[in-house]
Amino acid sequence: MAGVPRAPMQPDIILEARSLGRDFNGFTAVDKVSLAVRKGDIHAIIGPNGAGKTTFFNLLTSFIKPSRGQVFLDGAEITGKSPAEIANLGMVRSFQISAVFGHLTVLQNVRIALQKRDGGAPNFWSANRLLERYNERALEILRLVRLDSAADRLAVEIAYGQKRALELATTIALEPRVILLDEPTQGMGHEDVEHIMALVKSFAAGRTVVMVEHNMKVVAGISDRITVLARGSELASGTYAEVSANEAVIEAYMGRKKHRSPN
Incomplete structure (x- = not known):
């Protein structure tokens, strides 16, 4: 469509953030975080407390305007659009509309x-x-x-x-193309968590899900890819197996480096 800024993207990427950053009174809450979410994936955003997950989530959905960086939905730039405009384009956040x-x-x-x-x-x-x-x-x-x-x-x-x-x-x-879920299993018992995991996986078919989630069993069980944040920056990105073996991730979560066996 004429007049809509577009940018080269891989054809399988539906949501992309490029070097997003946000400052609050001199404090950098999110620092140059990039994200590429593939169509049909369940993509989890995780990190220890204070990692900047919620701020980054708010930047993606325009609840907070970025200090720098860009967000693209299906190749069209949505940086600066209102949350309602973004929802009308087919990307909704659970608490935003629901x-x-x-x-x-x-x-x-x-x-x-x-x-x-x-x-x-x-x-x-x-x-x-x-x-x-x-x-x-x-x-x-x-x-x-x-x-x-x-x-x-x-x-x-x-x-x-x-x-x-x-x-x-x-x-x-609402049948959106992209669903952003903020801690979908928070406050639920074990049985309900299992059910919500199955439900998210079921309705994700043909759609894309981005979620912030603390429950690592949920993350490991249904996520295709994971982005790990720490201190406002991207620490790692990949499959669960890849990020869980990453020494920087282990140190951020456990406060220690992975033990290495002597040669």
């Missing part, structure tokens, strides 16, 4: 997301009969995240882990 409306039922929350997907602004005052056409698909999605039994409960009444599942459900309802 905010839980406590005064609505679980089912109504998903219906609102389906309405948004169809191109309409969320409308809390639409006649119920106009929204009922979304019931069947909404219930299908709720069954995926094991919330169908809570469909008629107010969102404010459900447990924290269920709210996280509801956020995931409303994100799925």
Whole structure:
């Protein structure tokens, strides 16, 4: 499209960050971090506390504007666009669009997301009969995240882990090309974590997922590639096997270098 800045990219790369950086009052929170996410991959961003993961995530989705660097979605530069504009281009962040409306039922929350997907602004005052056409698909999605039994409960009444599942459900309802998940399993019990892992892997088919996640079992179990941040900089990138054997990563997480056997 004329007037839209584009940049040479590998054909299998859908999301790219180039030398992103962000300063806060003289403190560099993110320093020249680059990222290349392949289409169809589940790409995890990990790192110890204070690594800059959340700031970097916010830079990708334009919740924070970068001090320097660029972000590209499918070859088109999106640096500086609003979060809403980026969502309309097919890249959504879980809490960005899937905010839980406590005064609505679980089912109504998903219906609102389906309405948004169809191109309409969320409308809390639409006649119920106009929204009922979304019931069947909404219930299908709720069954995926094991919330169908809570469909008629107010969102404010459900447990924290269920709210996280509801956020995931409303994100799925939007059918984005690229999904960014911020700690999707946080606050969940073991059984729910296993289910969310399977769910993310399932709906990732044909889409791309970028996630910040602390649970290393989740990262090891479903990620195709991993980027490790430390002190605001990229420490390593690769498969789980590659980054877990990286001495710099071991030192950042464990505070010590990997032991070497004597020759």
